[in-house]
Amino acid sequence: xxxxxxxxxxARDDVVAAMPPLEQRLRLAETVxxxxxxxxxxxxxxxxxxxxxxSFAHAMPAFMRGAADDGSADQLGMKWVLGFGGNAALGLPAxxxxxxxxxxxxxxxxxxIDAGPVTAERTAAxxxxxxxxxxxxxxxRPARAAMIxxxxxxxxxxxxxxxxxxxxxxxxxxxxxxxxxxxxxxxxSTDGIAxxxxxxxxxxxxxxxxxxxxxxxxxGPEQRQVMPPDWLAPHALVVPVDYATMVSAAVAHQAALFLxxxxxxxxxxxxxxxxxxxxxxxxxxxxxxxxGVRRPPxxxxxxxxxxxxxxxxxxxxxILAEAERRGLGTVLPR
Numbered sequence: 001x002x003x004x005x006x007x008x009x010x011a012r013d014d015v016v017a018a019m020p021p022l023e024q025r026l027r028l029a030e031t032v033x034x035x036x037x038x039x040x041x042x043x044x045x046x047x048x049x050x051x052x053x054x055s056f057a058h059a060m061p062a063f064m065r066g067a068a069d070d071g072s073a074d075q076l077g078m079k080w081v082l083g084f085g086g087n088a089a090l091g092l093p094a095x096x097x098x099x100x101x102x103x104x105x106x107x108x109x110x111x112x113i114d115a116g117p118v119t120a121e122r123t124a125a126x127x128x129x130x131x132x133x134x135x136x137x138x139x140x141r142p143a144r145a146a147m148i149x150x151x152x153x154x155x156x157x158x159x160x161x162x163x164x165x166x167x168x169x170x171x172x173x174x175x176x177x178x179x180x181x182x183x184x185x186x187x188x189s190t191d192g193i194a195x196x197x198x199x200x201x202x203x204x205x206x207x208x209x210x211x212x213x214x215x216x217x218x219x220g221p222e223q224r225q226v227m228p229p230d231w232l233a234p235h236a237l238v239v240p241v242d243y244a245t246m247v248s249a250a251v252a253h254q255a256a257l258f259l260x261x262x263x264x265x266x267x268x269x270x271x272x273x274x275x276x277x278x279x280x281x282x283x284x285x286x287x288x289x290x291x292g293v294r295r296p297p298x299x300x301x302x303x304x305x306x307x308x309x310x311x312x313x314x315x316x317x318x319i320l321a322e323a324e325r326r327g328l329g330t331v332l333p334r
Contacts, residue, residue, distance in 0.1 A: 005103060008320065010113045010329040018322040019121060020315075022163055026132070028318060029125035030289065032064075032311045036262050037286030040064040042310050044268035050084075057082045060309025066104075074104035077313035079115055099316040111320045112332075115312060118319065120156040122311040126261060127213055127239050128160040130285060130303040134257070134295045135165065136210050136235045142194055143168045146206040148246055149215035150174030150183040157213055158183070162192025165211065169195040173205035175216075202246065203231050212238045214246035225276075229254050229300075238302045243269065247302070249277030256299025259285045262308050269306060 010018065020028065036042075042062040050057055058081050066073025081097035088094060097115030102108065135143070143165040147154050150172060161168055170187050174180040180198045187196035199205035206212045212232065225248040232238065232251065240247045252258045260266040260281040269275055283293070285303055295301055323329050 004108055004334055005110060006324075007109055007332045007334055008111045008323065008329045009332050010111060010319065010323055012114045012117060014323055014328045015114050015117045015319055018319045018326065018328055019117060020318050020322070022125075022159055024318070025121055025125040025315070026128045026160075026163075028314055029122060029311065030129045032122075032308070032314050033126065033129055033261065033284070033286035034289055035064045035286070035310060035314075036308065037284055037290055040310055042262070042308060044265045045309075050082075052084070052086050055082070055084045055086075060312065062308065062310035062313045063104075064310055064314070071105040075310075075313050075317050076104045076107070077101040077309075077316060079309045079312040081115060081119075099312045101313065101316050101320060111316065111329075113316050113319065116152075118312050118315050119307070120152050122315045123153060123241055123305070123307055124156040124160045126285075126305045126307075126311065127157060127241065127303075128164045129289075130239050130259075130305070131160070131164040131211060131237065133285075133289060134259075134301040134303060135237050136295065138210055143211065144171070144209045145169070145211040145213070146171045146173070146199075146209040147183070147187075147213050147215070148173050148202055148205060149217065149242065150176065150179035151215065151217060153215035153241055154179075154183050155186065157215065158187050158190045158193065161211070161213075162187075162190045166192045167194045168192065168211075171197050171199050171205045171209065173199040173202050202227065206231050206233075206236075208233055209236060212236055214238075214240045214242050216242050216245045225249060227251065232300060234300065235298075236300050238300060240302070240304050241307075243304075243306065244275050244278065247304075249275070249279070251300070252278050252302050252304070254300065255302040256296035257288075257293075257301045258282050259288055259301070259303045261285055261303075261305035265306050265308060266304065
């Protein structure tokens with residue numbers, strides 16, 4: 001029998017150490033968006049509902065063909081993510097996730113990767129792709145951006161905002177004032193961000209912003225879809241990464257262009273009630289990139305990305321390659 005390839009476990013610190021630099025992350029994210037529009041295989045999230053109530057377990061398998069005729073450049077794997085909201089009372093993290101990578105032509109397992117840092121960085125990178133393609137042009141002043149949410153996604157988005165909108169002036173809001181202040185302080189030391197201030201509320205934060213990113217935590221049905229169109233500048237690019245927690249369906253309806261990362265996943269989530277009242281998307285972000293769609297001359301653009309397992313697999317592949325090159329992680333016995 002042929003020798004099996006190495007099976008490597010990458011813990012959080014290994015993943016952070018092997019994370020590709022920002023510009024490469026943006027290229028990987030664009031590759032994923034284009035791949036989704038060119039026949040990559042992935043179902044909508046396969047969900048289970050363990051106890052206690054409101055817990056979830058999602059399987060996100062994905063496969064994308066590469067350029068090599070022999071399949072050696074294909075990418076195959078799965079993200080396995082679980083959420084247990086009651087864990088805080090136990091002193092445990094609420095979210096757990098792993099990425100499983102397999103050899104694309106034999107199926108042999110290659111890696112088990114802590115998904116936390118990957119989820120943070122690949123989500124922000126997709127936002128960066130949307131900003132590069134559809135942020136409005138501004139003249140005679142710095143770009144203005146708003147970041148709603150001071151958690152993990154707020155932190156991971158700062159380098160992307162500074163990189164894609166150099167000289168940007170950022171306004172931050174989080175319902176926890178200490179988190180907002182901490183994020184603004186970090187933003188002030190982030191390359192490309194010229195200024196960062198804390199807003200007293202979400203409406204003030206987005207006032208006049210050219211780019212609005214929402215990454216708010218969900219606290220209950222009464223706090224969903226609270227951002228109406230009249231809060232937003234008429235030219236704004238709006239990028240919700242929190243499903244419909246902040247941005248109302250009316251914003252998507254009134255947009256000159258409404259895009260999603262993966263049509264089937266969006267429609268499945270709308271059917272499940274996570275996007276009540278939202279319209280059908282005009283196209284996916286990947287389709288828009290492939291077709292060379294440009295920003296409409298007037299009106300807002302909304303790019304909603306839910307996160308897809310293919311992003312985790314593609315980022316995981318790049319991280320594994322760097323980890324192998326540097327000898328990071330733990331080689332597991334077979």
